[in-house]
Amino acid sequence: MRKPIIAGNWKMNLTTKDAVELVTALKRDLADVTTVDIIVCPVFTVLDTVNDVIMDTNIGLGGQNLYWENSGAFTGEISASMLKDVGAEYVIIGHSERRQFFGETNETVNKKIKAAQAQGLTAIVCVGEVLEERESGKTQSVVQTQCEGSFAGLSADEMKQLIIAYEPVWAIGTGKTATPQQAQEVHAFIRAWLKQQFSDDVAQTVRIQYGGSVKPGNIKELMTQEDIDGALVGGASLKSASFVDIIKNC
Numbered sequence: 001m002r003k004p005i006i007a008g009n010w011k012m013n014l015t016t017k018d019a020v021e022l023v024t025a026l027k028r029d030l031a032d033v034t035t036v037d038i039i040v041c042p043v044f045t046v047l048d049t050v051n052d053v054i055m056d057t058n059i060g061l062g063g064q065n066l067y068w069e070n071s072g073a074f075t076g077e078i079s080a081s082m083l084k085d086v087g088a089e090y091v092i093i094g095h096s097e098r099r100q101f102f103g104e105t106n107e108t109v110n111k112k113i114k115a116a117q118a119q120g121l122t123a124i125v126c127v128g129e130v131l132e133e134r135e136s137g138k139t140q141s142v143v144q145t146q147c148e149g150s151f152a153g154l155s156a157d158e159m160k161q162l163i164i165a166y167e168p169v170w171a172i173g174t175g176k177t178a179t180p181q182q183a184q185e186v187h188a189f190i191r192a193w194l195k196q197q198f199s200d201d202v203a204q205t206v207r208i209q210y211g212g213s214v215k216p217g218n219i220k221e222l223m224t225q226e227d228i229d230g231a232l233v234g235g236a237s238l239k240s241a242s243f244v245d246i247i248k249n250c
């Protein structure tokens with residue numbers, strides 16, 4: 001049985017005061033939750049402060065990106081060991097906004113996954129098609145190409161340690177959620193691909209989150225789908241009330 005996992009992707013939002021306020025509320029309102037893994041992914045500048053608030057609670061900490069080198073002359077970048085240093089256990093890799101605005105490719109995603117795993121971070125790896133690809137019937141081939149490139153060279157054991165987030169790009173921040181059936185179809189496709197490429201054990205172990213306009217009102221139905229193991233939540237993770245409700249409804 002895969003444990004549900006809900007992660008809040010704060011994107012480029014919240015400075016220190018608001019971040020502390022939010023996680024303080026989450027810590028209070030989610031203290032009794034044991035059946036769902038809960039993660040928040042703040043901006044780099046507040047990771048340390050947020051870590052102080054959630055240390056020794058049931059809320060885990062993640063970064064939103066990293067660079068694959070460990071240290072050196074890479075102005076503006078941050079490494080896996082630096083994320084570890086401030087208490088992160090997770091890191092989002094290959095978010096569609098990074099692919100779209102910052103030149104992320106399947107190849108760089110692959111390097112980043114390996115760097116994250118070398119430091120013991122759990123990678124949350126995002127895949128998903130844009131609207132035009134969905135409308136022209138290319139969803140599965142796009143997702144397959146992203147999986148093939150992103151997970152190239154990983155062993156079955158390494159694969160089992162990561163989390164996949166299926167995020168149809170057309171559903172991100174648009175209020176347009178994929179229907180539970182549309183999401184399930186792609187999740188099942190990814191799981192079948194994992195089985196074929198690695199093993200049934202890998203396919204049954206890897207948790208696949210759905211992301212794209214997840215709200216308190218649609219999480220329940222999404223979670224009834226066999227292959228949906230949680231959610232990567234953007235907008236609705238910025239308010240404690242909606243993030244708490246998503247977790248409680250899931």
Ligand code: PGA
Nearest residue numbers: 172173212213233234235
């Ligand atoms: P959204 O973002 O929930 O605001 O659609 C999800 C994401 O980009 O991870």
